[in-house]
Amino acid sequence: MSLGPTDWGLFADMLASLTALEVLAIHALDTLSERPRKIVLPRSLKIAAFINSDSDFDRAIGVGLQSSHPPSLRTFILGNSGHSELWNGLNIATQIILDRIIPDEQPLLGFRATKLIYSCNQSKELGLLLDFVVYSLPDPVREIVIDMNACGSDELFSLTK
Secondary structure (H helix, E strand, C coil): CCCCCCCCHHHHHHHCCCCCCEHHHHHHHCCCCCCCCCCCCCCCCCCEEEEECCHHHHHHHHHHHHHHCCCCEEEEEEEECCCCHHHHHCCCCCEEEEEECCCCCCHHHHCCCCCCEEECCCCCCHHHHHHHHHHHCCCCCCEEEEECCCCCCCCCCCCCC
16 A cells, blocks of 8 residues: 555544544555654554565654554554664553564664564474574563464575674
8 A cells, every 4th residue: 555645644533533443454555755753553453464565664654653553552563664763652561563574773772672572383483583682682682482384485585693
């Protein structure tokens, strides 16, 4: 889905009006040339999933989280990349799931949660991936859960550190 310059205001207003929304999942959102500045999620939201959204959208969500701190957000699923704006806006108790993201130090800067759930498919590079994930974890992380789909397969790119 692509939103043009005039669509962002309507999209943000629509989200703000959904006062009973508990689950929000957005897949493949492209901001095009217009960079949203801030997107405030409804305070009623319990689960948010953003898969394959672009980094400008992720930043706008992070800025919105920092300004509003939805108290009921319990689970946050991210399937692209993380940004410090996102991590700073999330409650430390929020369950964070990275879906097939190869984390590196930059996207995890500012990560404050003590538990990280990493979801991936089985692949021949899994050993390298696990080593890389554990090595690059931020200091606050005390528990990591790896949810592996044994039937699937990821096309992982080369991991260098």
